[in-house]
Amino acid sequence: MSKRPVSLKTLAQALNVSISTVSRALRNHPDIGPELTQRVQQLAQELHYSPNPLAMGLLKNATRIIGVIVPALVTHFFASIISGIESVAIEHGYYIVIRSSDESFEKEQECLSNLLQLRVEGIIMCLSQETRTYAHFDALLAAGTPLVFFDRVCRSNEVPTVVVDNQAAACRITRHFVAQGRRRIAHIAGPPALNISQERVAGYREGLAAEGLAFDAQLLVPSDLSAESATAATQLLLALPQPPDAIFGVNDTTAFAAMKEIKRQGLRIPADVALVGFTDEYHATVVEPMLTSVMHPTFEMGRTAALLFLEQAQGQVPPRQVVLATQLVVRESSGQKS
Amino acid sequence: MSKRPVSLKTLAQALNVSISTVSRALRNHPDIGPELTQRVQQLAQELHYSPNPLAMGLLKNATRIIGVIVPALVTHFFASIISGIESVAIEHGYYIVIRSSDESFEKEQECLSNLLQLRVEGIIMCLSQETRTYAHFDALLAAGTPLVFFDRVCRSNEVPTVVVDNQAAACRITRHFVAQGRRRIAHIAGPPALNISQERVAGYREGLAAEGLAFDAQLLVPSDLSAESATAATQLLLALPQPPDAIFGVNDTTAFAAMKEIKRQGLRIPADVALVGFTDEYHATVVEPMLTSVMHPTFEMGRTAALLFLEQAQGQVPPRQVVLATQLVVRESSGQKS
DNA sequence: AAGCTTTGCGCAAAGCTTTGCGGAGAAAAA
DNA sequence: TTTTTCTCCGCAAAGCTTTGCGCAAAGCTT
Known part of the structure; x- marks a missing residue:
């Protein structure tokens, strides 16, 4: 007391x-x-x-708090994005309250109403993996409460979003594999409902087509982005009559899990199987072989999301869609085939 | 609007x-x-x-917000602890506002006063690396605002804290090295001002003494917990006339950086140099060789810290010091000497 | 039928801040 | 000297909630 x-x-x-x-x-x-x-x-x-901010808040009807909802907290990806959001928020006198949806649709709704009860001035969020319907944002939009999506998005003609050039990046990876002499290129994809999954699959197919390779449905395995499901997916791929000579993982966790499983089966990377991830993990350079991956501008993504929120908070401007550029960083795991 | x-x-x-x-x-x-x-x-x-929580807050003089200050956000360690804090907070109807001190004393003070301005009901924090004086907590203590330290602590007879058995763990690591046939055991330590550094050094020396090994000041190199300084420390150690045959890193970042540098110099782990970290990183099992390390119950530490806060918030009970147990997980990096 | 107890609801204050308006006293103008 | 104009400050309301107290009407007792 x-x-x-x-x-x-x-x-x-x-x-x-x-x-x-x-x-x-x-x-x-x-x-x-x-x-x-x-x-x-x-x-x-x-x-x-x-x-007293409470009194001010009551008077001005403004808490100077931004609600942030992420599917998970304990990942380099989201921690880095949050860090970016925080940096902008502080600069503008805002506080952020973070909630994790744990990749659950139900929890996402809970977090949302919970934060609204707190009277946050707006919400910056990344959709959970389970989220397939988007009606729970109706109330927000109707009330004119600023809302921003990052990475995993929806209703992007009504809501400002910030994403990366998923399709282009996936295409680049695929063509990079071909350049390294690979022909059977597999993709461990994310949940089909997510835009990031769809776009990366699209880029994968675009890359195959551009290189004159046929799409083989066997080589496209979905995952739920977890290490366990990625391990299972890798096992499935490696057990194929004609196993892949290259695997492209939809995110960092996936790529690391695939690497572990490939090594466990006694296969060599990249001699037998090439591997590329989609991440900016510091650890990409610690693993052996060092992981070739798409650098994801996470901090920048966080900052941009916060900036988009500020834009909405100032006055109701039309929602902007920001696309950040990624960069393919070639390391050891995608070297030439033996 | x-x-x-x-x-x-x-x-x-x-x-x-x-x-x-x-x-x-x-x-x-x-x-x-x-x-x-x-x-x-x-x-x-x-x-x-x-x-309206603002009106309630004004009336009851309670915001139901806990301020959390961490030295860094983008680390598995702190993200996991925050996750633990959040889980307890939610269960008890609290929100958490996170601020990062970026390992700066000045920023730590800033965060502190900033959160107090927000009228948080209490602060849960981990000291920054630069923090050597503790007078900035006087006002908090005098006002009776609940305060809890985790991992890096101070004034522990006035403030509740939660830490791990640092000394015992460091001692265990040191003796494990000896059991694996190592004699020149080095320690990349943290900043001397931090209790975790001191306790781990103490455990290191305790282990040496218990095994009848002399302490060699050359084998104790401080770092600022960053990858860069750990790399430099490793270089220093490996350049010694009699280089170490075992290195014990004060935290995860340190251990990974050391591993990278050792491999870069063409030395084999564990054949030439054994390595042990102090972490619970998922990535300990992804790197090659897999890293032997002390499992740090981070999530649990976060939960405990939050529980200690609740204890203080209910009524002013005497501050408790909680010590969590760690566990040495032996993997590949600390195998027998060649 | 007169007095008493319930029952059911409103007034107002407190918690903290900002801001339009009004008012008292002093200085300036007539 | 009287009127006007500043100068400097206080009152009160609004924003939202809880809660002690007061009050009216209805029900009850005798």
């Missing part, structure tokens, strides 16, 4: 003036005499007065 | 009753007739009324 902090009332009583006078003095209102203004400001400093 | 949400006033006007009646009806106060109570509750539901 901490005591009540010093308020305008505290100052007013100490100086024997009215609350409104103190308020004005602190804001250097011309109505207040210079001598009194001076005394008020000095006492405020001594007592470490700071305006 | 979102419109004002529905308030008691909205309901009162719609039903032509007073605000206080609505308030009571919603809380099933016996003074309100059953028929009216019913009507009020129904309308509240239809209009999705939820009490």
Whole structure:
């Protein structure tokens, strides 16, 4: 039970003036005499007065809090994005409250209403893997509460979003494999409902087509983005009559899990199977062989999302769709075939 | 600019009753007739009324927000701890606002006063690496605002803390090295001001003594916990006239950086140099060789810290010091000497 | 039928801040 | 000297909720 902090009332009583006078003095209102203004400001400093954000929030109907919902917290990807959001938020005097949906649709809805109860000024979020319907955002949109999606998005003609050039990147990876002499290129994809999965699959097929390779449905295995499902997917691929000589994982976790499984089966990377991930993990350079991967500008993505929120919060501008560029960083895991 | 949400006033006007009646009806106060109570509750539901936390906060002088300060966000370690804190917070109807001090003393103070301005109900934090004086917590303590430290702590007779058995773990690692036939055991330590550094060094020396090995100051190199400084430390160690045959890194980043540098110099792990980290990183099992390390119960540490906060928030109980047990997980990187 | 207890609801204050308006006293103008 | 104009400050309301107290009408007792 901490005591009540010093308020305008505290100052007013100490100086024997009215609350409104103190308020004005602190804001250097011309109505207040210079001598009194001076005394008020000095006492405020001594007592470490700071305006009560609750009272201000009530008055201005603004909490200066942004709600952030991520599918998971304990990943380099989302931690880095959050870090980007935070940096912009701080610069503009906002606080952020983070909630994790744990990739669950139900929890996503819970987080959403929970944050709205807190009266956040807006929501910046990434869809959960299970999310297939988007009606739970109706209320937000109707109320005019700013909403921004990043990475996994929906309703992008109504809501501002920031994504990466998924299709182009996936295409680039596929063609890179071909350039390294690979012909049977597999893709461990994400959940079909997610735009990132769809776009990366599209890029994969685009790359195959561009290189004159036929699409083989056997080589496209979905996953739920978890290490376990990626391991299972890898096992499936390697057990094929004609196993792949290259695997492209939809994200970092997937790629690492695939690497582990390939090595476990005694196959060599890249001699037998080439591998590329979709990540900016620091650990890509620690594993052996070092993982070729698509650098994902996560921090930048977070900053952009926050900037898009600010845009909406200032005045209702039409929603913008920002596409960030990725970069293919070639390391060891996608070397020449033996 | 979102419109004002529905308030008691909205309901009162719609039903032509007073605000206080609505308030009571919603809380099933016996003074309100059953028929009216019913009507009020129904309308509240239809209009999705939820009490304004700002008004409640003002009234009860409680924001239900916990401030969390970490030295860095984008690490598995802190992300996992935050996740633990969040899980407990949610269960008890609290929100958490996270701020990163970026390992800077100045920023740590900034975050602190910033969160206090927000009127958080308490602070859960991990000291920055630069923090050597602890007077900035005086005001908190004096005001009776709950404060909890985790991992890197100070003033532990006044403030509740949660840490791991650093010394015991470091001792265990050292003796494990000896059991694997190592004699020149090095330690890449953390900043001397931190309790974790001190305790791990103490455990290191305790282990050496227990095994009858002399302490060699050359084999104890400090770092600032960053990959760069760990790389430099490793280079220093390997350039020694009598280089170490075992290295114990103070944390995950350090261990991974050391591994990279050792491999870069063409040395074999564990044949030439054994390596052990202090982490619970998923990636310990992805790198090659798989990293032997001390499992750090991060999620549990977060939960415990939150629980300690709740303890303080309920009533002022004497500060407790919780020590969590770690576990040495032996993998490949600490195998027998060749 | 007169007095008493319930029953059911509203008033107002407190918590903190900002801001339009009004008012008292002093200085300036007539 | 009287009127006007500043100068400087306080009152009160609004934003939302809870809660002690007061009050009216209805029900009850005798």
